[in-house]
Amino acid sequence: MGILNRLFKGVISLFRKKQLSIGIYGPPNAGKTTLANRITRDWTGKPMGKTSEIPHETRRAKERKEVIIKAAGSKINFNIIDTPGIATKIDFHNFVEEFGMKEEKARERAKQATEGVIEAIKWLDNVDGVLLVMDSALDPFNQVNVTLIGNLEARKLPTIIVANKFDLKEASPATIKEAFPQHPTIPISALKGYGMDNLYKAMVKYFG
Amino acid sequence: MEPKKRIMKERGEEGSGISIDLISTERLEELGNEKIRFILDQVKKGKVLVLEKGLTAAEELELIRVTMTEIDLDSFIGVETPGFTGNISRRTFFQRLLGRSPPPRMMVVGPAHLLKTIKKDGRTIEALILTRDEVVEEMAQGPKEVTSSAVPGPEEE
């Protein structure tokens, strides 16, 4: 009985479509949550998190299951994980001085942000692929981007580089492409929705 | 007042100059598992380290992770790590064939309130080291400029 049962379960799992967990990674403020919201709004009708111009708005990873994306004739069931931005330093004074936050709140935010970075790193063990979000108006060779790419490559995780904020006039997705030619780079504006069809096609192609 | 200056004042550190330690590949290899611990201990003392052979991407992520557990909002805000992380597109044909990671490359690690990466491209990195005097005394003469540059060396097999 036990053997039959196991055999049966094995056969079932062969046919069941696996959910693919895709982590949205990148430095703070690259537009990860804006992208997560865009994707989940497009395919489930509901956004998933709060965005802000102040860095480290997302301080806990958030997962949205059953995001079924149809593109290029395929249909894939994704778990989308929006992660806190990864940084090598966190200075609460920035929140106070640049954004006029009260010191106590700024300290709390900074403390939670350090925990968020740790959580984002931990999630790397549980994803099947990564959308690495970069602000295409900024220098792509920042240490977080470079370190993340190195780790994604070492773990052999399929990676799509999302050159976000394409709507800004300083945006240069070509600079990102030149910096990391070994990965597909898709220029988008998560805020305006430009380039999303290309991104969905790429997700189905590289993650599927 | 700038946060960096405040940090130095609160720590009550004085004197001038910042110690820059050049760490040889031999020393780093000798450290083995203690590498990250050693680096963080030195950086938390306010030192800037130049690593002859930098960290692998995995080690660097571990450095970030441990840094996050040790950030103290007033005295240690994190690390700055300008360096040439091995990039897979730079692997030799055989390394690529064997799926080998590229060897780590030269790297600087310092406390984020003293070391600032200004500009980076694949070949040259420009960083500023703020000296203690400058950090404490309103940076009267402006920060000193330190430019490190490197040419991709011969790759190891």
Ligand SMILES: Nc1nc2c(ncn2[C@@H]2O[C@H](COP(=O)(O)OP(=O)(O)O)[C@@H](O)[C@H]2O)c(=O)[nH]1
């Ligand atoms: N111009 C522009 N701004 C964007 C875009 N995507 C995100 N942003 C803005 O960038 C800031 C950070 O966005 P958020 O999604 O919270 O970044 P996260 O920290 O990576 O999650 C917010 O002010 C967003 O409105 C984009 O495509 N274009």
Ligand SMILES: [Mg+2]
């Ligand atoms: Mg976010």
